[in-house]
Amino acid sequence: MSDSEWEKIEFQEFINQFGKEITLRGAPKILYSKKDKEHESFSSLIAAFLMAGFVLIYSAISLFIIEIFFSPILFGIIVSLGIIAAVFLIIYYVKSSVTIKPIECWIEIFKGVNQNGRQFYCFSYYPVYSGKVHPNKAINIILKLYQEHVLKSKVDITQIEKYVAIDNENSNDVNELGYFFQYGEGKPFNAEDIDRKAWRFFKIEKELNENYLAIANWDHQYEWRDDLELDFDKLHRYAPWIIQTWNEDSLKPLTEEYKKTLNWELRTIESFPKLEPWKGNIHEQQYNDYTAFKDIQIVNQAIEKVMGSDAEIKKYKDIKKNLQEFNALFRDMSYNYMKKL
Numbered sequence: 001m002s003d004s005e006w007e008k009i010e011f012q013e014f015i016n017q018f019g020k021e022i023t024l025r026g027a028p029k030i031l032y033s034k035k036d037k038e039h040e041s042f043s044s045l046i047a048a049f050l051m052a053g054f055v056l057i058y059s060a061i062s063l064f065i066i067e068i069f070f071s072p073i074l075f076g077i078i079v080s081l082g083i084i085a086a087v088f089l090i091i092y093y094v095k096s097s098v099t100i101k102p103i104e105c106w107i108e109i110f111k112g113v114n115q116n117g118r119q120f121y122c123f124s125y126y127p128v129y130s131g132k133v134h135p136n137k138a139i140n141i142i143l144k145l146y147q148e149h150v151l152k153s154k155v156d157i158t159q160i161e162k163y164v165a166i167d168n169e170n171s172n173d174v175n176e177l178g179y180f181f182q183y184g185e186g187k188p189f190n191a192e193d194i195d196r197k198a199w200r201f202f203k204i205e206k207e208l209n210e211n212y213l214a215i216a217n218w219d220h221q222y223e224w225r226d227d228l229e230l231d232f233d234k235l236h237r238y239a240p241w242i243i244q245t246w247n248e249d250s251l252k253p254l255t256e257e258y259k260k261t262l263n264w265e266l267r268t269i270e271s272f273p274k275l276e277p278w279k280g281n282i283h284e285q286q287y288n289d290y291t292a293f294k295d296i297q298i299v300n301q302a303i304e305k306v307m308g309s310d311a312e313i314k315k316y317k318d319i320k321k322n323l324q325e326f327n328a329l330f331r332d333m334s335y336n337y338m339k340k341l
Helices: 010-020 021-026 043-062 071-096 137-151 226-228 231-239 257-262 296-308 316-340
Strands: 007-009 031-032 100-114 118-129 160-168 173-181 198-204 214-215 222-224 241-244 251-253
Touching: 007 010, 010 100, 021 118, 021 160, 043 071, 137 296, 137 316, 214 226, 222 226, 226 231, 251 296, 296 316
Parallel strands: 031 214, 100 251
Antiparallel strands: 007 100, 031 241, 100 118, 118 160, 160 173, 173 198, 214 222
16 A cells, blocks of 8 residues: 555654553453463373373382382382473473463554544554464474574564544544454364455444454454354363453554564564545455465475475474474575565
8 A cells, every 4th residue: 555645653742642541442452262372292291191100000010029029229210210201291291381372562553634624543553472373283383483583583463453533623532433453253263274364344333342352263363252152162162261451561652663673574464554544435445465474475485495395294293304404494584684684
């Protein structure tokens, strides 16, 4: 939207004129699931139970034949090693069970056209998550290598736009128009074939009666709480759902300097308002997201380059011997990108 009439304004400039309450009030409340986790190492948990079982069985057999043969030193060594191994495996499992959750929210403010005594604004909110987990375990590992080497951060950044119109004469007269975001309703939480181009606008009335936004899938698209309640399997399988709200500490202005540290240009976010509410019916306006699948495309290209176009990968063992090549590929990609800056 190169011909857009939106202009980014400084956060502090807006706050000085209208106060911070309007941005805090507009920050979307989000429902997230405690079942949104990193892939857990169930093999470690199973191995821990097997090791514990071995220790118990060995102890029982040793006590049973104690009058025939019993070596306190051998018994102590085997039991100690078994317990240490079981504890180590359980610790490894616990460390692998990491919940993904929202950690903060950034904001950019854009000023649009002044029309009929009202100034249009767009509050672009960026809820930030502690990570993101691709349902395919092998692709998830490669995606994390890309994030580590190229993006320099494993946080997942999403985007929710809120459009408002403020009266020129009375700044307390704020007409909240609605929200625009990637709408992920209708698919299972761990479906791989997500549609990142599925942006949709909703009138502000949609959020009435505590109809919060809810995480729709692993990629942290959104759907409404009312939609979630119609999806019985998702609602109950991923319970409990936690409400995330934002305050002055967790809602922060996103600066151009900070964008550079995040390698913003490489991310799947177009950080400008997508709609122009002064140009007719906002519901009929469309937005084509040309950067939507940038990270997945890069990962797929890396897989094709390292393993071939016919490679089918699902688990860690499928890519284990190729990890060094993926690391080298993404390091070179990061180096080439930095040279262009």
